Amino acid sequence: xxxxxxxxxxxxxxxxxxxxxxxxxxxxxxxxxxxxxxxxxxxxxxxxxxxxxxxxxxxxxxxxxxxxxxxxxxxxxxxxxxxxxxxxxxxxxxxxxxxxxxxxxxxxxxxxxxxxxxxxxxxxxxxxxxxxxxxxxxxxxxxxxxxxxxxxxxxxxxxxxxxxxxxxxxxxxxxxxxxxxxxxxxxxxxxxxxxxxxxxxxxxxxxxxxxxxxxxxxxxxxxxxxxxxxxxxxxxxxxxxxxxxxxxxxxxxxxxxxxxxxxxxxxxxxxxxxxxxxxxxxxxxxxxxxxxxxxxxx
Numbered sequence: 001x002x003x004x005x006x007x008x009x010x011x012x013x014x015x016x017x018x019x020x021x022x023x024x025x026x027x028x029x030x031x032x033x034x035x036x037x038x039x040x041x042x043x044x045x046x047x048x049x050x051x052x053x054x055x056x057x058x059x060x061x062x063x064x065x066x067x068x069x070x071x072x073x074x075x076x077x078x079x080x081x082x083x084x085x086x087x088x089x090x091x092x093x094x095x096x097x098x099x100x101x102x103x104x105x106x107x108x109x110x111x112x113x114x115x116x117x118x119x120x121x122x123x124x125x126x127x128x129x130x131x132x133x134x135x136x137x138x139x140x141x142x143x144x145x146x147x148x149x150x151x152x153x154x155x156x157x158x159x160x161x162x163x164x165x166x167x168x169x170x171x172x173x174x175x176x177x178x179x180x181x182x183x184x185x186x187x188x189x190x191x192x193x194x195x196x197x198x199x200x201x202x203x204x205x206x207x208x209x210x211x212x213x214x215x216x217x218x219x220x221x222x223x224x225x226x227x228x229x230x231x232x233x234x235x236x237x238x239x240x241x242x243x244x245x246x247x248x249x250x251x252x253x254x255x256x257x258x259x260x261x262x263x264x265x266x267x268x269x270x271x272x273x274x275x276x277x278x279x280x281x282x283x284x285x286x287x288x289x290x291x292x293x294x295x296x297x298x
Contacts, residue, residue: 001207002030006061006070009035010143015168016193017074029207034070036060071204073196077189077220082228092195092208093217097164099191099241100181105151105158107177118150119160126237127184129260144169164191185239185254188223192216215244218273222251225277253280258295264288
């Protein structure tokens with residue numbers, strides 16, 4: 001069997017897709033890459049919130065599969081909108097890598113008063129300001145090489161990145177500090193790869209099944225249900241992270257004001273992924289009054 005894998009053309013996305021290729025080859029499934037330049041990749045000087053959030057990295061890749069130009073869409077799970085388009089299904093989540101955020105350049109304690117930190121994520125911006133309101137946060141987008149190069153240049157003291165991305169690019173030595181996920185709650189899907197296929201394409205779905213890590217799949221489903229219930233994406237400062245432990249799925253969630261002035265956090269445990277995600281979102285938004293946070297009112 002030969003599959004066509006649609007992916008973003010960024011170096012990190014291609015590295016992820018080649019990893020999927022190698023895993024499939026071990027199973028006797030050959031594949032080729034269909035590399036696409038998404039609107040998010042082409043508009044690096046514009047904030048993601050202005051472009052439409054997570055979908056700017058996923059839409060073209062999904063359309064290639066829906067058109068029949070590819071069989072599988074390979075995504076960084078954190079780039080996926082929380083709702084799967086009609087005609088596609090989330091077929092596989094391979095084993096997840098480290099989901100935490102890291103600082104490159106300097107540690108948090110090593111940043112002097114008023115130091116400049118670069119990130120394009122409202123969640124990361126808000127969490128940094130929650131702990132260090134003195135920091136000067138500047139917008140930074142582009143591929144990982146561009147972001148890593150920014151640390152220590154043009155007045156930027158540190159850059160926030162995903163540990164999994166640095167690991168995949170063999171750049172883990174650049175990490176100055178791992179940020180505690182109990183405080184710095186990761187973005188939904190961070191560290192995971194998500195593979196989508198067409199509804200009704202049983203042969204492709206079956207080929208991907210052997211790569212699926214059930215724990216990672218259900219953890220991602222819980223996190224995505226959380227985001228879907230909030231009606232949020234990467235343009236809103238929220239985070240969630242699920243892990244299986246002692247036979248239960250433990251889901252931590254965060255809602256935080258844009259300026260980091262106030263936040264709500266909570267954790268729930270259970271065995272049914274999507275109901276757990278929805279319940280945690282409602283708890284944060286309604287019972288703990290997350291809806292009143294600065295920037296969250298519609």
